[in-house]
Amino acid sequence: MNILMLNYEFPPIGGGASNYTFNLLKEFSKYDTVSLDLITSSSEDLYEKIPFSDNVNIYRLPINKKDEFHWTQKEIISYSVKCYYLIKKIMKEKKFDLIHAIFGIPSGLIAYLYRKKIPYIVSLRGSDVPGFNKRFSFHYLMLKPIIRRIWKNARIIIANSQDLKSLAQRTSKDVKIDIIPNGVNISEFHPSDHNKNKNPIILTIARLTKRKGVDDLIKAIPMIVKYQDSIKVRIIGGGKEEKKLKKLARKADVFQYVDFTGHMPYEGISRHYSSADIFVLPSRNEGMSNTILEAMASSLPIITTDTGGANELIAENGIIIPKNNPYAIANAILSLLNDHKLIREMGKKSRHIAGRNSWEYVAKKYLDVYKTSI
Numbered sequence: 001m002n003i004l005m006l007n008y009e010f011p012p013i014g015g016g017a018s019n020y021t022f023n024l025l026k027e028f029s030k031y032d033t034v035s036l037d038l039i040t041s042s043s044e045d046l047y048e049k050i051p052f053s054d055n056v057n058i059y060r061l062p063i064n065k066k067d068e069f070h071w072t073q074k075e076i077i078s079y080s081v082k083c084y085y086l087i088k089k090i091m092k093e094k095k096f097d098l099i100h101a102i103f104g105i106p107s108g109l110i111a112y113l114y115r116k117k118i119p120y121i122v123s124l125r126g127s128d129v130p131g132f133n134k135r136f137s138f139h140y141l142m143l144k145p146i147i148r149r150i151w152k153n154a155r156i157i158i159a160n161s162q163d164l165k166s167l168a169q170r171t172s173k174d175v176k177i178d179i180i181p182n183g184v185n186i187s188e189f190h191p192s193d194h195n196k197n198k199n200p201i202i203l204t205i206a207r208l209t210k211r212k213g214v215d216d217l218i219k220a221i222p223m224i225v226k227y228q229d230s231i232k233v234r235i236i237g238g239g240k241e242e243k244k245l246k247k248l249a250r251k252a253d254v255f256q257y258v259d260f261t262g263h264m265p266y267e268g269i270s271r272h273y274s275s276a277d278i279f280v281l282p283s284r285n286e287g288m289s290n291t292i293l294e295a296m297a298s299s300l301p302i303i304t305t306d307t308g309g310a311n312e313l314i315a316e317n318g319i320i321i322p323k324n325n326p327y328a329i330a331n332a333i334l335s336l337l338n339d340h341k342l343i344r345e346m347g348k349k350s351r352h353i354a355g356r357n358s359w360e361y362v363a364k365k366y367l368d369v370y371k372t373s374i
Contacts, residue, residue: 027363029053161309208239
């Protein structure tokens with residue numbers, strides 16, 4: 001099977017979808033029945049073809065990328081145009097059975113343009129679905145007709161959660177949408193000892209955008225430290241909101257309780273999960289969070305909002321709270337800090353649930369989709 005994968009995000013560029021693609025490639029590299037080529041972007045002003053494994057190659061396109069976590073329209077257009085012509089060039093040397101487009105826009109659009117030569121599938125990630133991200137409201141209005149056409153011509157659409165599937169169906173009711181969840185590397189993330197609760201660490205790992213709701217976590221800190229003043233809130237991630245969040249912490253007089261680490265390489269993340277006591281992700285919108293899965297694999301109790309795949313991941317291993325509600329965040333954190341036994345019990349259940357979402361399982365599900373879509 002010759003698969004062409006398209007995703008403009010791949011480490012070190014991007015966030016959840018970037019890590020998702022990397023882990024899929026790791027699994028696919030174990031199958032000698034699959035040959036896969038990924039076309040992605042380069043953080044360098046240089047075109048490269050890099051072997052990932054014996055059966056997987058990565059093509060990196062130079063698009064003059066300025067920020068590893070924020071995309072401009074110019075950069076997306078540059079990737080799309082260069083990707084389109086690179087496919088044309090590669091097709092002279094290799095025949096592909098299927099295109100796997102990660103993101104409906106721009107990858108799905110590129111795949112759509114080759115629909116008469118190569119069938120394609122689309123993996124939806126979140127912001128590529130109309131209604132997911134308020135920041136893109138105008139873009140959704142303009143792109144909806146194109147998105148419907150891309151989805152309609154795909155062999156199948158894959159969402160990573162029931163919530164994202166339901167949102168996508170508001171745009172197109174007749175399109176077949178299956179669900180394949182995000183995965184987690186169980187062997188890479190190890191159970192936490194919960195720091196023995198002497199100086200509890202509240203952890204969040206997220207790209208610092210408004211959508212992630214980290215400001216609500218900071219607003220909750222004054223309410224928490226009234227009763228638990230030995231905590232540390234560790235915020236791992238970079239983004240456009242970082243300066244505003246630091247300013248907010250100073251204004252609320254809680255900066256001493258917050259540890260802003262900035263962006264951290266993926267390879268060094270697991271030790272921070274293991275040293276934490278509670279994981280909090282107060283997103284205003286989410287597909288299915290990779291970081292929640294990683295926290296669960298690290299045996300952490302989860303506090304997250306009622307969005308994305310929360311209901312599919314949280315079952316007696318955490319607390320689901322309303323969005324935009326710092327009081328609810330504070331109350332949930334305090335309820336756990338006051339019950340050490342509950343922290344341990346929820347952590348064990350998190351690890352158990354995460355075990356059902358291995359990357360090996362996810363890759364096998366995609367291989368089944370590949371076979372039925374060719």
